[in-house]
Every structure is written in structure tokens, then in C-alpha cells.
Amino acid sequence: MFIVMEGIDGCGKTTQAKLLYEWLIKEGRDVLLTAEPTSSIIGKCLKTILSSGVQIDPHALALLFTSDRYEHIKKEIEPALRDKKIVISERYYHSTIAYQAAQGVDRGWLIDINSFAIEKKPDIAFLLDIPPESAIPKIQEKDKKFREAIDRLDREIEAARKFFQNNRKALYGKLQQKQAIKRIIESEKRLRELEKKRDMEISKYIKFERFERPTTLEAETARYNLFLEKVRKNYLTFDDVTKIDGTKPIDLVFDDIKRTVRKLL
Numbered sequence: 001m002f003i004v005m006e007g008i009d010g011c012g013k014t015t016q017a018k019l020l021y022e023w024l025i026k027e028g029r030d031v032l033l034t035a036e037p038t039s040s041i042i043g044k045c046l047k048t049i050l051s052s053g054v055q056i057d058p059h060a061l062a063l064l065f066t067s068d069r070y071e072h073i074k075k076e077i078e079p080a081l082r083d084k085k086i087v088i089s090e091r092y093y094h095s096t097i098a099y100q101a102a103q104g105v106d107r108g109w110l111i112d113i114n115s116f117a118i119e120k121k122p123d124i125a126f127l128l129d130i131p132p133e134s135a136i137p138k139i140q141e142k143d144k145k146f147r148e149a150i151d152r153l154d155r156e157i158e159a160a161r162k163f164f165q166n167n168r169k170a171l172y173g174k175l176q177q178k179q180a181i182k183r184i185i186e187s188e189k190r191l192r193e194l195e196k197k198r199d200m201e202i203s204k205y206i207k208f209e210r211f212e213r214p215t216t217l218e219a220e221t222a223r224y225n226l227f228l229e230k231v232r233k234n235y236l237t238f239d240d241v242t243k244i245d246g247t248k249p250i251d252l253v254f255d256d257i258k259r260t261v262r263k264l265l
Contacts (some may be wrong), residue, residue, distance in 0.1 A: 001264060002081060004092040006235060007128035008228045010135030011246045012253065013090045016128060018256045020261065021088055027265075032080040036192075040075070042068040058103035065096045066113050073120055092239055093117040094125060102230035121265035123264060126257055127235055128246035132228035153198040160191040 003020070005013040037043035037050075046064050049056055069092070078088050086102040093114040101107045111118065162188040235241070244256050 001086045002077065002122040003086065003088045004094070004122040004125040005088065005090050005128065006038065006092065006094045006125055006241060007130065007246060008132065008135055008231050008235070011128040011130045012250065013128060016126070016254060016257055017088050017090050019250075020257060023254075023258060024086055024088075024261075029265075030083070030085045031088045032076065033083050034072070034076055036072060036092065036095065037068050038072045038076070040071045042071055058100045058105050061103075062096055062105055064115065065100075066093075066117075069093060069096070069114070069117050073117060077120070079208060089122075091120060092125065092240065094127075094235065097238075098231050098234035099166065101234050102227060107234075110211060117204055121240060122139075123242045124260065125238075126260075127217065127238070127241040127243045128253065129232070129243050130234070130246035132225045134247055135228065146263065148199065149201050153194060153201060157191065157194045157198060160187070161195050164188050164191050179187040 005017045005020075007013055017033060017035075021031050023032045037046040042064060046061075046068055049061075049064070072089075077087050077089065097107060097110045097116060100110055164184070236243075242260060244253060246253060248256075
């Protein structure tokens with residue numbers, strides 16, 4: 001089974017995809033959770049462009065997204081489906097058509113270049129429908145939480161580093177004692193664990209910046225709002241998506257998704 005999560009930035013795709021993945025795993029299913037842009041060389045190129053703030057022609061962006069999608073289908077989606085896995089993808093061809101059409105690219109051309117993907121229609125594509133005025137605060141709140149988590153870890157790392165350095169100085173003349181060596185090793189281990197945790201949090205934040213904000217329009221909130229409204233209207237023209245009210249609480253949105261997926265299992 002091939003399942004897709006679609007919708008504008010901040011609609012909750014990542015949250016719902018993860019909830020669905022965890023539920024299916026608990027049900028004993030073999031599941032692949034994936035996303036576009038991918039981690040392929042083309043996907044990495046896209047992420048670099050999207051996070052750079054550099055303006056690029058939307059036609060070129062569409063071609064890059066579509067090339068990445070071709071690799072995604074051939075190297076991840078199709079092999080997983082052949083292995084009888086359930087595939088959950090955050091974004092598919094609907095995103096390229098909805099977003100780049102909102103940037104002025106001809107919709108017919110976008111459909112043509114994505115014909116290979118449209119032939120590989122998902123068994124179900126969920127459209128988490130939410131107005132921009134509800135989505136943008138979610139993006140801002142997520143941004144705030146990431147920044148606060150990174151700041152907190154920075155403070156913890158600084159405290160752990162001082163503790164490690166003080167231990168090393170205080171116990172310098174007692175290195176032959178097992179207890180002294182153990183304390184130094186433990187304090188250094190704690191420091192390295194915190195540094196690793198911070199690096200992971202930064203990595204997630206970078207992913208958020210690249211995946212949740214795929215345009216350079218967010219600098220002007222009013223303009224971003226208008227852009228997302230265009231994207232939303234484009235999404236609503238698809239006749240191959242199952243619309244879900246994304247304004248409801250997370251658990252109720254997931255109940256709607258789970259109910260639909262259960263019927264297909």
C-alpha cells in the first residue's frame with residue numbers, strides 16, 4: 001500500500017505521517033516512512049537551494065523536484081512496494097503541481113513532466129486542509145520550540161563542560177585511583193552525549209527549515225499568507241486526494257486518517 005500526506009506548510013504532515021507509521025508498526029506491519037525532497041544527491045541539492053535564500057526560476061525548481069521524485073520512486077518506493085511494505089510519503093507530485101503552479105508555472109506542463117509519477121498513483125493521498133492563518137502560527141511555534149531546545153542544550157553543554165574540566169583538574173594527581181578515573185570518564189561521557197543530542201536537534205531544525213519552508217516568501221508574512229492560499233486552492237482542485245480537516249486537534253485528525261487506512265488494510 002502506498003500512502004501520501006499532502007498539504008500546505010504547517011498543516012501537520014510530519015506529525016500525522018509519524019503517528020500513522022507508529023500505529024502501523026504496532027499493528028505488525030512492515031512500513032517505510034519517507035519524504036520529498038529525499039536524501040538523494042538531487043534531494044540534497046534541492047535542500048541546499050531551498051535553505052540558501054537564493055532565487056531560482058520555479059520551472060527549474062519543478063524540474064529538480066520531479067527528478068528527485070523519479071529517483072524516489074525507482075530507488076525507494078517501488079522496491080519497498082515489491083517487498084510488500086506499506087509506504088508513507090510526505091509529499092508527492094501534488095506538491096510540485098500545487099506549489100510551482102502558485103509560482104506561475106503552467107499547470108499543464110507540471111502535469112506532463114510528472115506523468116511518470118501520476119501513473120504511480122498512491123492508494124490514498126491525504127490532503128490535510130488548513131487555512132494559512134492557522135498554519136503560519138504553527139510554523140512559528142515549531143520554530144520557537146526548536147530554538148528553545150537548542151538554547152537549553154547549549155546551556156547544559158556549557159555546565160557539563162565546566163564540570164568535566166573541574167573534575168579533570170581536581171583529580172589530576174589521582175589518576176591512578178579507579179574512582180577518579182571513573183568520575184572523569186563519566187563526566188566526559190555526559191558531555192559527549194549532550195553534544196550529540198544538540199547536533200541531532202540542530203539537524204532536525206535544519207530539516208524543518210528546508211521541508212516546512214520550501215519557498216523564500218516567508219520573510220514577508222502577508223505575502224507568504226497569500227502565497228499559501230494560492231497553494232491551498234491548487235491542492236483543492238485535485239480529484240485524487242482525500243480531504244481531511246486539518247484544523248481539528250491532532251488526535252482527531254489522526255482518528256480520521258486511521259479510520260480510512262484501516263478500511264484499506
